Amino acid sequence: MFINDLEKLWTLARETLILLRRDKVMVPALLGSLLISAFANLASDWSVEDFQKILFDIGYFGFSVTGTLMAIFWGTKILSDSRQEGSMEVHLAAPIHRTTWILGKFTGLKLCLFLVLCGFLVLWQGLMLLNDFGWMTAKQLLLFLFMYLGWIVCGALGMAFATAAGQTTALFCTLCLWVCGLASASISQTLSAETPETTKIVVQVIARLWNLGQFSLIDSVVGTAPLNINDLGLRLAYGVLLVLLFLTVACLVIRKRDLVAAS
Amino acid sequence: MNQPQKTREFRQGIPTPHPSPMTATPPLPAISLEKVTKVYRNDLFKKPMIAVNQLSMIFPAHACTALLGHNGAGKTTTIRMLLGLISPDEGRILFEGDRLQTEHKQFIGYMPEVNKLPLSLTCEEVLRFALLLHKNPHQTRQPWPTNSVDQLIHSKLEELGLVTQRHKKISQLSKGLARRMAFAQATIHQPRLLILDEPTSGLDPAAAHLLETLIQKEKIRGTTILLCTHELSHLVNLCDEVNILKKGQLILTSLANHGDSSLQEGGPRPVALSPRTAMAVSKTTPKDLETLKALQNLPPWDHIQVTANLRPPGDQQQVDLEFVDEAAGQRWLKSLVENGFMVTHFRRSIGFRPDEIYLYFEKDLSRSPQDVHQ
Numbered sequence: 307m308f309i310n311d312l313e314k315l316w317t318l319a320r321e322t323l324i325l326l327r328r329d330k331v332m333v334p335a336l337l338g339s340l341l342i343s344a345f346a347n348l349a350s351d352w353s354v355e356d357f358q359k360i361l362f363d364i365g366y367f368g369f370s371v372t373g374t375l376m377a378i379f380w381g382t383k384i385l386s387d388s389r390q391e392g393s394m395e396v397h398l399a400a401p402i403h404r405t406t407w408i409l410g411k412f413t414g415l416k417l418c419l420f421l422v423l424c425g426f427l428v429l430w431q432g433l434m435l436l437n438d439f440g441w442m443t444a445k446q447l448l449l450f451l452f453m454y455l456g457w458i459v460c461g462a463l464g465m466a467f468a469t470a471a472g473q474t475t476a477l478f479c480t481l482c483l484w485v486c487g488l489a490s491a492s493i494s495q496t497l498s499a500e501t502p503e504t505t506k507i508v509v510q511v512i513a514r515l516w517n518l519g520q521f522s523l524i525d526s527v528v529g530t531a532p533l534n535i536n537d538l539g540l541r542l543a544y545g546v547l548l549v550l551l552f553l554t555v556a557c558l559v560i561r562k563r564d565l566v567a568a569s
Numbered sequence: 570m571n572q573p574q575k576t577r578e579f580r581q582g583i584p585t586p587h588p589s590p591m592t593a594t595p596p597l598p599a600i601s602l603e604k605v606t607k608v609y610r611n612d613l614f615k616k617p618m619i620a621v622n623q624l625s626m627i628f629p630a631h632a633c634t635a636l637l638g639h640n641g642a643g644k645t646t647t648i649r650m651l652l653g654l655i656s657p658d659e660g661r662i663l664f665e666g667d668r669l670q671t672e673h674k675q676f677i678g679y680m681p682e683v684n685k686l687p688l689s690l691t692c693e694e695v696l697r698f699a700l701l702l703h704k705n706p707h708q709t710r711q712p713w714p715t716n717s718v719d720q721l722i723h724s725k726l727e728e729l730g731l732v733t734q735r736h737k738k739i740s741q742l743s744k745g746l747a748r749r750m751a752f753a754q755a756t757i758h759q760p761r762l763l764i765l766d767e768p769t770s771g772l773d774p775a776a777a778h779l780l781e782t783l784i785q786k787e788k789i790r791g792t793t794i795l796l797c798t799h800e801l802s803h804l805v806n807l808c809d810e811v812n813i814l815k816k817g818q819l820i821l822t823s824l825a826n827h828g829d830s831s832l833q834e835g836g837p838r839p840v841a842l843s844p845r846t847a848m849a850v851s852k853t854t855p856k857d858l859e860t861l862k863a864l865q866n867l868p869p870w871d872h873i874q875v876t877a878n879l880r881p882p883g884d885q886q887q888v889d890l891e892f893v894d895e896a897a898g899q900r901w902l903k904s905l906v907e908n909g910f911m912v913t914h915f916r917r918s919i920g921f922r923p924d925e926i927y928l929y930f931e932k933d934l935s936r937s938p939q940d941v942h943q
Contacts, residue, residue: 310704317701321690328689392685396754399652399679399764400702401671 314402315410322414325387326380327421335376336425342368343429350437358439362528365433369426370453370522377419377457378480381464384411386473405557408465412553415461423454445533449523455545456521460484462552469559487518520544598663599762599793600651601627605660607646607817620646622817623660628762630665633784633794633807638814644797645682647814648764651795652679664762675704678760682767682797684747688740692731692750695739696722696757703758725753729783745776752783762793769800781806 326332346365350357388394388411397407427450431442463483467476494513497506520541526533607621621643628634636644649655650662653669664673686695700721705713713721726732729749739747748768755763768784769777777800784807788794796803804811813821 314702317698321687321694321698324694325687325689391687392681392683393687395649395652395654395681396679396685396699397702398654399674399677400699401674401704402702403671 311403311406315406315413318397318402318407318410319413319417322384322411323417323421326384326414326418329380329383331376331379332422335372335422339369339372339426339429342372343433347433347436357437359528361433361437361439362524365430366449366453366522366524369430369450370456373419373422373426373453373457374460374484376422377415377461378464378477378484380415380418381461382468382473382476382480384415385465385468386476390473404560408469408553408556408560412462412465412556415465416458419454419457419461423450423457426450445523445527448533448538449527452521452523452541452545455542456518459518459521459545459548459552462549462556466552466556466559469556469563483516484518486512487516491517491519598627599630599665600669600795601625601663602647602650603661603663605647605650605657605662607643607650607655607657620817621650621657624814624817624819625660626812626819626822628793628795629810630761630793631791632809633788633796634810634812635804635808636795636797636812636814637799637804641816642814643817644814645766646817648679648766648795648797651764652677675758676761678755678758678763678792680751680755680763680765680768682770684739684744684751686739686747686751686754689738691736691738692726692742692753693722693735695750695754696725699754700757721757725757729753730779745772745779748772748776748780749783752780756787756792760792762795763787764795764797766797767799768796769798769803 343365346361346368349364350361353360385394388397394407398404402410427442427447430450434440434442460480464476464480467479470476471479490509490513494509497509501509523533525531602624605621605624606619608617608619610617624643624647626647636647638644646655650657651669653671653674662669664670664676667673690698697718700713700718705717723732726735729752731746731749731753734742734746734750739750742750752765752768755765763784765784769780772780781803784794784796788807794807796808798804811821812819
C-alpha cells in the first residue's frame with residue numbers, strides 16, 4: 307500500500323515538475339536572475355573595496371528574492387490552477403488519497419525549485435570564476451542550500467493557503483507572511499525601551515516562531531558571524547518543522563474540503 | 570477492507586452481454602446510492618442549499634444509465650459524490666456492494682463536462698500519467714510494465730485517431746480532439762464504470778457522432794456507463810435505463826424492476842419498460858377519426874400505463890398509437906381493420922425508449938417532486 311502510494315506520489319511529482327518547467331514564469335525568472343548576476347558583477351567592479359562582499363550581498367539577495375517569489379507563486383499556482391483547470395477533479399477521481407496528491411504536488415514543486423537552484427548555482431559559479439574568486443567553497447554551497455530551504459518553506463506556506471483560498475488571496479497572504487518573516491527578527495531586535503512589555507513579548511514570540519532570517523547564512527559566509535554544526539542543525543530542523551506544519555495544514559484542509567472545480 | 574477485485578473478475582476486454590430489460594434476473598448494481606443527502610453551506614449569509622435530498626439510485630452493471638434533469642437538479646453533485654470529490658452529509662454510496670473507498674476508484678473512469686486536462690502536457694504525457702495513477706488491473710499489486718504502458722498509450726491513441734497528435738500539447742488541440750483526449754484519459758485504464766458528464770457538449774455533429782461511437786464501443790466491451798446528458802439522441806442510441814432528477818430528488822426511474830424494493834418507498838414513479846405494440850394508421854378521413862375516437866373507449870384502454878406517444882387524432886394525416894399491452898394492440902388492430910382503416914405498418918418494439926420517457930416526464934420537471942409522486 308505504502309509503495310503504491312509512493313509510486314503515485316512520484317507520478318504526480320513528475321507531472322507537476324513538467325507543468326512548472328513549462329510555466330511561463332520560468333524563463334523570465336531565469337532571465338531576471340541573469341540580470342541580477344550582471345548587476346552584482348557590475349556593482350562589485352565599481353566598488354573600491356569588499357568586492358566579494360558586495361558581489362555576495364547583491365547576488366544572494368537577488369537570487370533569494372527571485373527564488374522565494376517563484377516558490378510562493380508556484381506554491382499557490384499549482385493548487386489553484388489544478389482547481390481552476392479542473393485537473394484536480396480528474397486526479398482525485400483516480401485512486402489517490404488527497405494527502406498523496408498534496409505531497410506529490412509539493413515534491414514536484416521542490417524538484418522544480420531545485421532545478422532553479424541548479425541554474426542559479428551555475429550562474430553564480432560563472433560569476434565567481436569571472437571575478438577570479440575560484441570555485442565555490444562548502445560554506446558558500448551551504449548558503450545556497452539554506453536559501454533553497456527557505457524557498458521550500460515559503461512554497462509550502464503558499465500551498466497551505468492555496469488549499470483554503472483562491473490564488474489571489476493565497477498569494478497575498480503568503481507574501482504578507484513572507485515580509486513578516488523577513489522583518490520579524492530585525493523588528494524584535496530594534497524595539498525601543500518605551501515599547502510596552504506586552505508588545506515586546508508578542509513581537510519576540512512572533513520573531514522566534516516565524517523568522518525567515520534563519521535560512522540566510524550570508525553573515526556567516528561573507529561576514530564574521532560564527533557558523534557551527536549545532537546552529538546549522540537547528541536551522542535545518544526549524545525549516546523542516548515549518549514545512550511539515552504547513553503541509554499538515556494543507557493536508558487537513560484538503561481532506562475536509564469538498565473539491566469542486568472552479569469552472 | 571474487501572478488495573473489489575476479489576468480488577468480481579476484471580473484464581479483460583471480453584464483451585459481456587448486456588441483460589435486456591426483459592431479463593428476469595436483476596443485474597448486480599455497479600454502484601448505488603442509499604438515501605444520500607448533500608447540503609452546501611458555502612455562504613455564511615445565505616440559506617444552506619440542498620443539492621441532493623435523500624437520493625437512492627442504482628446503476629446496474631454493464632448497462633448505460635442516463636442521469637437527466639434540468640440545470641441545478643443535482644446531477645453534477647451526484648457524480649462528484651460517486652467520485653468521492655465531495656462527501657455526502659447523509660446516506661452511503663456502495664461500489665459493487667462495498668462502501669465506496671479511494672481504492673474502488675481504480676475501477677472508475679471519469680470524463681468531466683469540460684476539458685479538465687493540464688493544457689501544457691502533451692497527449693502522450695496525459696495518458697501516461699493517467700495510466701500510472703491507476704494500478705495494473707491484470708496484476709493488481711504490480712505496477713504497469715514500461716512496455717505495456719507504451720503499448721496501451723499507442724493503442725488508445727490509435728483507437729481514437731490521435732496518433733498524429735501524440736506530441737501535441739492539449740492547448741494545441743481543437744475542441745473535438747480535446748474531448749476525444751478526455752475520453753481516452755477516462756478509459757485508458759480499462760475502467761469497469763465509466764462516468765461521462767455531457768460528453769458531446771459543444772461538439773459539432775461529426776465529432777459528437779464519433780464520440781458516441783466510442784461510447785458505444787465501451788458499452789459493447791461491457792463497461793457500465795453513467796451518462797449525464799441533455800442530448801436526447803444519446804438516450805436513443807446509447808442508454809438502456811434512465812433516471813430523472815429534480816431538485817436533488819429522483820422523480821423517475823426506469824429501474825423499478827431491478828432495484829431494491831426499499832428504494833421505491835415514497836420514491837419516484839416507476840416506469841415499466843414492458844413490451845408494447847405500435848401502430849401507424851394513415852389516410853384517415855374525418856369520419857374515420859370520429860370512429861377512432863369512439864374506439865378509444867373500448868377496453869382494454871385502461872391497460873395502457875404510459876401513453877407517452879399517443880397523439881389524439883386531429884387534423885394529422887397519420888395517427889400513431891402505442892400500447893404497453895400487446896394483446897390490446899392486437900385487438901385494436903382488428904377493430905381498426907374492421908372499421909375500414911388503412912394500417913400502413915404494425916410493429917412490436919421492446920419497450921419505451923428513454924427519450925420517450927424523458928419527453929413524457931419533461932412536464933413533471935416543472936412540478937415539485939411531491940406532486941409527481943401523487
